[in-house]
Structure formats: C-alpha cells, structure tokens
Amino acid sequence: MESRNDSKQEGARALKDKLPQPDSVARGLGWFSIALGVAELVAPRMMARVAGVETGSGAMRFYGLREIACGVGILASRNPRPFLWARVGGDALDLGTLALSSKRLSARDRQRASVAAANVACIAALDVYAAKCTANAASVPPVDYSDRTGFGRSPDAMRGAALADFETPRDMRTPEALAPYTRGEPSSALTEAGRMGSANNGA
Template structure:
C-alpha cells in the first residue's frame, strides 16, 4: 500500500510530470522510429506495428504532460499504458528462449516506471489546483496622463471626422449630434 504522507509536494509532482513527459517523448520516438530493433532485442518479432502504436501513445501522453497545467489525467493515462505494455511483454513471444531474459529485464523496467507513474499520478491527483478566474490587475495603473485641470476641455475643439458623424437621417430632431 502506498503511504500518502510520503507523497511528493505539488511542485515536485508537477516537476515529476514534466520529466515523465520528456521520458514519454523519448521512449515514444524510439518505439515509433525503431520498432524492428526493439522487437528483435526483446523477442517480440512480428509485433512492430503494435510497438509503433505504443510509441504514438507515448508521444501523445508526453505532449499532454508537457502542455497541461493539470497533469493527473495524463499521468493516469501513462499508468494505463504501462499496464498494456506489461500485458504485451507477458503475452508476446517469438519462441526465442534467448530473448526471455531481455524481455524479463524490459518488464522489470516497465514495472519500475509504473511505480513512478502511480506515485506521480497519486501526488498530482491530490494536489490539483482549482482553475483561477481571470482577473485584471490594476495595481500598476498610474491614472490619468496629465493633471485633470490641464485635460479639462481639451476635446472641445476636436473636429469629428466625416465618417464618424451621424448620418443625416439618423440625427436627433434637435439638429445636433454631429
């Protein structure tokens, strides 16, 4: 059982999520662009398409983690992806007993990353910050450009451009309004 009192703080959880996002991008790129080498190494020949799909999933999750302010859903997505990866590694085999050790090592690595993903997801889930409402800050406002006495009556002599005047048919009955 995980001890919630030893979970990372909010800032640590967000930093961990960003690190896992970069890790997802790197792993996804390797799976997407070198599936044959990976499948040959761990004894999953013939599963290149599946490995590429996992790579696309990793890249999507990595982008999500790097661009969001609330990483918990993306971290839980990583956990679900880790479960799929473990199932693929456990079920898949090309019959090569030589690669069984490499596949076991890959499973151990995925289990380690899964533990990290679960800890980060739990920490981020407990530290979600509520969305802040958009407020305008007037604390740096300096006020009017000049003293009120100097600005008073300044626009009295202004000439209104012709395209900004009331059309003749829309003018009030008193004849003013230009």
C-alpha cells in the same frame, strides 16, 4: 507515547522531503515518454528486438504514437493527471504484451522480455506516484487573499498616527545659523541686515 508519535511524524516528514516532487517526476516522465515514442516510431523492429518481443512494426509504431501523445499532454497541459493515468494504462498494456509474447520466444528473448518487464514495472510505479500526488496537489483549493489589505488597522485609525510622536531628526533640522531667517517674523538679525543693506544702497 507522545514522543514516539512525534518521532514517527518527523520521520514521515523527513521521508516525504527526500522524495522527488511530483511536478518534477511528471515532467521527467513526459520527456521520457516523448523520447521512447520517437524511438518506437523511427526504429520499431530494433525496439521490439531490444524488448525481446515479436510484434509487428505497425503495433510498435502505434505504441510510439501513444507515448508521444501522453508526453506532449503531460508537458503542455495544466492538468497532467489524465495523461499520467493514460501512461499507467499503457504500462499495463506493455506488461501484457511482454507476458504474451515471451511465451513463444527463446530463452534469450524471454530473458530480455523479463528485463523489459522489470523496467516497465518501475516506470509504472513512477507513473502511479506522479498521478496520485499530482491529483492531491490539484484538489487543494487556492487560498483567497481578497479580504486582506496589508495594513494592521483601518486607514481612519492610522491617519495621523505617525505624526503623533514624531520628532524631526537633528541632522534634518535647520542649522542654528539659518534659524533667524526661517522663522515667521523677522528677527533682530534679519532687521539689522536689511538696515545695513539700505544704508549701503543709499551711499
């Protein structure tokens, strides 16, 4: 029984890892929203014809402004959740517009409206996914590391610990030939060298 639960949990984690990250989805939706809004502002009649709906240029430009505002908010804000939920509301408005307009259109236009509605539904699913996952990520409190110093023990306990069993490496020691000249008291070799120097100076 436990093995089944473990396998299910592993499968859920693998599926979660395969899903796109909410931040990446949100940024993509932001750029998509800006591009769609610009197209609706620049060519409102063409966008209405592609969607298979009969709506005025003013209404289509209003939709374009809404898309641009949501896209800029998603990309520029530290908390894109409100703008993502605004996109969800806009998707519902778009679906309602398509449903109302398609009843008064020809069969060809109704087919275009159905395709546009399917596309809007897919985008709406991405909007809901990004809004929910971003909300969960933002609700996690930040980790507090203020009580950590990076040391295993207190400074008083570590003071002098490195010198307790320290031994100078051989390659860092004074060479044997120079050892008589580095000790505190002058050695016989150093005294003999001084005497020879004095004798040479006197000569």
